[in-house]
Amino acid sequence: MDEKTMVTDTLVGINGELKMFAEYITQTENKELKQCLKQMRNQSEMSQEKLYQVAREKSYYVPAAKATQEEVEHVKSILTRPQMK
Template identity: 45%
Template structure:
């Protein structure tokens, strides 16, 4: 396995774990556990960003093109026109 593949695989793993942390943290009732998980998540976010910068510098990763101003405005318009959602917690079955 070459360096590019290893970097991209590790980025993928970090991105996946970062998504998981959000789900776990939001459901953790124990404050100490929440804080520990938040600290781990923050460390992994920094690790992911550093690796992302490295991959971009090496040409292993090409980010998507920046959105144009009109595209950003269109999304803002769509979101502001969306019907408000009730702030009720999801039902647990």
């Protein structure tokens, strides 16, 4: 397995962990467990950011082009519309 594949696979795994932590944090009522999960999530986010930087530096990951201001405003307008019942 080459380095690019390992970095990509690890990023995918960390992103999955982050989704899992978000779900668990919102579902637990135990304050101590919630705090522990938040700390674990924060550590995963830091690892993800470091690995993301490595992937960018080595051109293993090329992000999508930046959204135009018009695209940003369009998405904002969709997300801030009143919900119909």
